[in-house]
Amino acid sequence: MKHPSHISAFDLDHTLLNVNSAFHFALFLFRQGTIGFGALVYIVYCYLRHRFLGLSIAELHSKVFRRLFWGKPLDVFALQMERYMQTSLASLYYMPALERLRAAQEAGHYTLIISSSVDFVVRPFAEDIGVDAFHSTRYALDVEGRMDCLLHLVLGQDKAAILAEVAAKFGVPRENITAYSDSYHDLAFLEYAGHAVAVRPDRKLAAEAAKRGWEVI
Incomplete structure (x- = not known):
């Protein structure tokens, strides 16, 4: 594509979406019978620890x-994610952010999503919205295509580094x-x-945001 003059970069969960995509997908997996009740309770427990008790994003992912x-x-x-995307998709989007x-x-603008959620969850949303690129957490696979370990985790500092790399690639100034x-x-x-x-x-x-005079939507 022609080098853009501007970049607009978006987080996914609770930004473009009304929900945490991975957590919401886990609820769908439970309803489909792919995961059991015990697994769902454990995921909810970990998610609540992250939201309210200081469990880090890295620990949550692990x-x-x-x-x-x-x-x-x-x-x-990945197949279940395709089915998930066929449900009430429109209601998942936070319209003020999507309109931006x-x-x-x-x-x-060059538009991209940079998310801590895993790639097979983020990719369908990126494709549905039609952004130019997305960056996300990735899992490594073994020779049989089974998920083996966390290969790359995207955190706040990583998001800043990715944004800086994209800006340098296209020569877009920070302003x-x-x-x-x-x-x-x-924050970074x-x-x-x-x-x-x-x-x-x-x-x-x-x-x-109040201290720095940042816009809030």
Whole structure:
């Protein structure tokens, strides 16, 4: 594509979406009978520990991977993700953020999603929205296509580094970059952009946005 003059970068969970995509997908897997009640309870427990008790994103990913995905064939979950995307998809999107993305696309911005969620969950949303690129957590596979370990985990600092790399690739100055996120964990990502937008921010990010005069939607 022609080198863009602007970049608009979006977090996915609770930013472009009303939900945490991986957690919501786990609920779908339970309803489909792919995972059992015990696994669902464990995932909910870990997610709540992350949201309210300080469990880090890295620890959350590690615990959920070991319980839910380790040793399982990727194609089974990829197929279930296709089915998940055929459900009430429109209701999952947070329209104020999605409208910003659509406006950026109309303006010719390079648009991308940078998410901590795993690639086989993020990819279908990226394709549905039609962004130019996405970056996400990845799992390594063994020779039989089973998920073997966490290969690459995308955290807030990683999001900032990815954004800087994309900006350097296209020669886009920071003042022409807009970043959107809901989470204080993404502070470095938001700080890198010339224009930071807090999307229904958590308490710590809301305070930071107020202090810095960042836009809130």
